[in-house]
Amino acid sequence: MAALTLSACGGGGDDSGASDTVRVTLVNHVWTENIRTALPEFEKQTGLKVEVTQLGEDQLSDQYNVKLNAGSSDIDVMMYRPLQEGRLFAKNKYLADLTDKAKESGDFDLADFQSAPLSATTYDDKVVGVPIITEQQVLYYRKDLLEKSGFSAPPATLDELKTQAAKIQADNSGVAGFVSRTGKAAAVTQFSSFLFSFGGDFVDGEGKAAVNTEAAKQAYAYYGGLLREHGPANISTDMSWSEAMAIFTQGQAAFYTEANSLYKNATDPGKSKVSETVGFAPFPAGPAGSKPYNIPSWGLAINDASNNQTNAWKFIEWAAGKEQTLEQQKAGVPGARTSVWENPEGIATYPKDMADAITVSLANGVGHDRPLVERVAQAREIVGQPIVDAITGKDAAASADAANEGFQKFLDDEAR
Amino acid sequence: MPDTPGWARWANDHRKWLFAAPAMAFVAALIIFPLAWTLYLSLTDSSGSVRAESEFIGFRNYLDVLSDTDRFWPAVGRTAAFTGVALFFEVVLGMAIALLLWRPFRGEKWVRVAILLPLVATPVAVGMMWRLIFDPNIGLANQALSWVGIGPQPWLAGQHTALPTTIFIDIWQWTPMVVLILLAGLTSLSDEPQEAAMIDGASAWQRFRHVTLPLLMPTVIVAILLRGIDALKTFDILYATKGRGGGSFHEVETLNVYAYGLSFDYNEYGLSSTVLILFFLIIIASMWALTARRKEGKR
Numbered sequence: 001m002a003a004l005t006l007s008a009c010g011g012g013g014d015d016s017g018a019s020d021t022v023r024v025t026l027v028n029h030v031w032t033e034n035i036r037t038a039l040p041e042f043e044k045q046t047g048l049k050v051e052v053t054q055l056g057e058d059q060l061s062d063q064y065n066v067k068l069n070a071g072s073s074d075i076d077v078m079m080y081r082p083l084q085e086g087r088l089f090a091k092n093k094y095l096a097d098l099t100d101k102a103k104e105s106g107d108f109d110l111a112d113f114q115s116a117p118l119s120a121t122t123y124d125d126k127v128v129g130v131p132i133i134t135e136q137q138v139l140y141y142r143k144d145l146l147e148k149s150g151f152s153a154p155p156a157t158l159d160e161l162k163t164q165a166a167k168i169q170a171d172n173s174g175v176a177g178f179v180s181r182t183g184k185a186a187a188v189t190q191f192s193s194f195l196f197s198f199g200g201d202f203v204d205g206e207g208k209a210a211v212n213t214e215a216a217k218q219a220y221a222y223y224g225g226l227l228r229e230h231g232p233a234n235i236s237t238d239m240s241w242s243e244a245m246a247i248f249t250q251g252q253a254a255f256y257t258e259a260n261s262l263y264k265n266a267t268d269p270g271k272s273k274v275s276e277t278v279g280f281a282p283f284p285a286g287p288a289g290s291k292p293y294n295i296p297s298w299g300l301a302i303n304d305a306s307n308n309q310t311n312a313w314k315f316i317e318w319a320a321g322k323e324q325t326l327e328q329q330k331a332g333v334p335g336a337r338t339s340v341w342e343n344p345e346g347i348a349t350y351p352k353d354m355a356d357a358i359t360v361s362l363a364n365g366v367g368h369d370r371p372l373v374e375r376v377a378q379a380r381e382i383v384g385q386p387i388v389d390a391i392t393g394k395d396a397a398a399s400a401d402a403a404n405e406g407f408q409k410f411l412d413d414e415a416r
Numbered sequence: 417m418p419d420t421p422g423w424a425r426w427a428n429d430h431r432k433w434l435f436a437a438p439a440m441a442f443v444a445a446l447i448i449f450p451l452a453w454t455l456y457l458s459l460t461d462s463s464g465s466v467r468a469e470s471e472f473i474g475f476r477n478y479l480d481v482l483s484d485t486d487r488f489w490p491a492v493g494r495t496a497a498f499t500g501v502a503l504f505f506e507v508v509l510g511m512a513i514a515l516l517l518w519r520p521f522r523g524e525k526w527v528r529v530a531i532l533l534p535l536v537a538t539p540v541a542v543g544m545m546w547r548l549i550f551d552p553n554i555g556l557a558n559q560a561l562s563w564v565g566i567g568p569q570p571w572l573a574g575q576h577t578a579l580p581t582t583i584f585i586d587i588w589q590w591t592p593m594v595v596l597i598l599l600a601g602l603t604s605l606s607d608e609p610q611e612a613a614m615i616d617g618a619s620a621w622q623r624f625r626h627v628t629l630p631l632l633m634p635t636v637i638v639a640i641l642l643r644g645i646d647a648l649k650t651f652d653i654l655y656a657t658k659g660r661g662g663g664s665f666h667e668v669e670t671l672n673v674y675a676y677g678l679s680f681d682y683n684e685y686g687l688s689s690t691v692l693i694l695f696f697l698i699i700i701a702s703m704w705a706l707t708a709r710r711k712e713g714k715r
Contacts, residue, residue: 058660062680069466088683092465184664234552236573237664247553374464377681381661388664392575 017307021049022315024077027060031133031333042318048311068094075303076312082120082299088374090123096302099127101313108317116367117296117336130320131296131336135259136361137193137283144277145254154281161284165230168254177230179244179253182391184384186240189369191387192293195219197286202371211383212404217397224390237388264332280353282360294365382407458689466685477690495670499647502586510594518602535592543656546585572657578667585653594639601635641706671695
C-alpha cells in the first residue's frame with residue numbers, strides 16, 4: 001500500500017517511465033574513463049543498469065542541440081558545460097530542477113560544494129546541475145630549459161614570463177618560448193586569465209562590454225605579441241588545446257598556459273616526451289596580480305524530458321558524491337567539493353608544484369573564463385577576434401575597439 | 417465467374433498509385449516535410465530553442481541574409497570557388513587518368529585498386545589525416561619540403577592558403593570517382609570510329625579531340641553533375657580540417673559550414689533555415705543549368 005501511495009505521489013511525469021536502466025550521456029574525458037571503471041560497483045549497490053553514450057565535446061554539444069530541442073526523453077543524465085551552455089539549457093527548460101533532491105539527500109551534502117562552481121550550475125535560484133570537474137589555469141614549463149638558460153625559478157610575473165621566453169628561445173634553436181591556444185573561440189578561455197591579471201574583464205560592473213578598456217587592450221597585445229614573437233615558428237590561428245599541448249609535449253616549447261585538468265597529458269610518459277622535465281607554477285602575476293580562472297568545466301544534469309528522474313538522480317548522487325569525487329581527484333581530476341580539497345588524500349597524488357599552483361588559484365581565482373551570456377559561442381567569437389588579430393600582427397587596440405562595439409550590440413540584443 | 421470484391425476492383429483500378437504509395441510516403445516524410453519545415457522556420461525569428469515561441473516575421477531573415485556582406489556573401493564566393501576549382505581539376509585529372517587506364521596493361525588491376533583507395537575512406541577521417549600531414553610545425557608535408565630545401569608552408573593554417581589546401585584534399589579524395597565514371601563511359605565506346613580516324617591518319621590528340629571527347633560528352637556531363645552537386649555540399653572535409661566557423665578568420669566557411677554554425681553554435685534556427693533555403697535554390701539552379709546542357713549535348 002505504501003508503495004502504491006509513493007508511486008502515486010511521484011506521478012508528476014518525471015517517473016512515469018521509471019526504468020532500471022539509466023541512460024547517461026558523457027563526454028570523452030579522464031573523468032568518464034574513471035567513472036566507467038567504477039560503474040559495476042554502482043550497479044551492484046542499486047540494482048540499476050547504466051547505459052553510457054560517450055562522445056567528443058563537439059558531437060556531444062550537437063547531440064544535445066538536436067535531442068533536447070526535440071524534447072527527446074532518451075537521455076536521463078547528461079554531462080554538460082555549465083559556463084558554455086548552462087544558461088541556454090536552463091532558460092529553455094531542458095534541465096530538471098534538482099533543488100529538492102539535492103537538499104534532501106543526506107549523504108550528498110550540497111553545502112560541501114565550492115560556491116563558485118555551484119553558482120554556475122544554479123539558475124534562477126534553482127539547482128539545475130551538479131559540478132563535477134573544476135579547472136584552474138596554471139603555467140606548464142620545462143625545468144631543463146630554464147636551468148640551461150640560467151633561471152632558477154619559473155616566472156612569477158607576466159614580464160618575467162616574456163623575458164624568460166625570449167631568452168630560452170634564443171638559447172635553443174627550434175624551441176618556442178611560449179605556446180598557448182590560438183583559435184579564435186578556443187583561445188578565449190585561456191586568454192581570460194591574462195585579461196583578469198591585467199585588471200580587465202569581458203563585461204564591466206554595469207553589464208556593459210569592456211573588451212576595449214586600457215587593461216583589455218594591454219592584455220590582447222601582450223597575449224598576441226607573446227605568441228607572435230616567441231610562439232612556434234609557423235604559428236596558426238587554429239590551435240585548440242590538443243594542438244598546443246602536442247607542441248609542448250613534443251618538446252618544442254618552454255612555457256604553456258593551460259587548464260590544470262589536462263596535466264596528465266604532459267606528465268604521462270606514453271603521451272609526452274617531456275614527462276620527466278615538466279614543472280607547474282601558479283599563473284604569473286600581471287599589473288592586477290595573479291588572477292587565473294577557477295571554474296567548473298563540467299557538470300551533471302537531468303534531462304527535464306526524462307521519465308526516469310528518480311533513478312537518474314541516484315546516478316548523480318553516486319557519481320558526484322564524496323567518495324567518487326575523492327577517487328576522481330586521486331586520479332588527477334580536480335573536483336568541486338571542499339571536503340575533498342581539505343582532505344590531504346585529495347591532493348596526495350598531484351605533483352607537489354601542481355598542488356601548490358592550484359592552492360594559489362583557488363585563493364585568487366575568478367569564477368568564469370568566458371562571457372557569462374546565453375549564446376556563448378557567438379560571444380566567444382566576438383571577443384576572440386582581437387586575440388587572432390594580435391597574433392597575426394594587426395592593430396590589437398583597433399580590433400579591441402571594433403570587438404567592443406560588436407560585443408555591446410550582442411549584449412543589447414540578448415537583453416531584449 | 418466469381419464476383420470480384422469491391423476493394424480488389426478498386427485496388428486494381430488504382431494500382432499505379434498503390435504501388436507508388438510507399439515511395440511517395442517516403443518522399444513526403446523525408447524530403448517534403450523537412451523542406452517545408454525549414455521554409456517555415458526561415459520565415460520566423462526562431463532562436464535558442466526550436467520549441468520556444470517564435471514570431472512570424474515574413475521575409476526579414478531573407479533581407480538580413482542577403483544584405484550580409486560579412487559572412488553570407490563571402491561564404492557564397494567560397495562555395496563557388498571551392499566547387500569550381502575542385503570540379504575543374506577533378507574532371508581534367510580524372511579524364512587523363514581514365515585515358516591512361518583505358519587500354520589494358522600489365523598490373524592494371526593493382527593500379528586501379530590504388531587509385532580507388534581515397535574514394536573508400538570516410539571524408540572525416542581523410543580530413544583528420546591531412547590535418548596531421550599539413551600541421552605547420554609537426555606535420556609531414558613541411559618535413560618533406562625541408563628535405564628538398566623548401567621552407568615551411570602554412571597550408572591549412574594560413575589565412576590565404578587554407579581554402580586552396582582544402583580544395584587539394586577534395587581533389588585527392590574525389591578524382592577517383594570521376595575516373596570511375598569516365599572509364600565506364602570509355603569502355604562502352606565502340607572501336608570503329610577510332611579505327612576509322614586512325615586509317616585517316618589522325619594523331620592521338622586529334623582522335624581524342626574530335627572522336628573520343630564528343631562521344632564521351634554525355635558521360636562527362638553526368639560526372640560533372642554528380643561531382644558538382646557533391647562538391648557544392650562539401651562539409652565533412654572542411655569541418656574536420658578547420659573546425660567550427662571554418663577557421664579563426666572564417667577562411668574556409670562555405671554556405672554549408674555557415675548554416676551549420678548558425679544552427680549549432682549560435683542557435684539561430686530562423687537565420688540558419690534561411691541560408692539553407694537560399695543554398696537549396698542555388699543547388700537547384702546549378703543542377704537545372706547542367707541538366708539543360710546535358711540534354712543539349714545529347715541532341
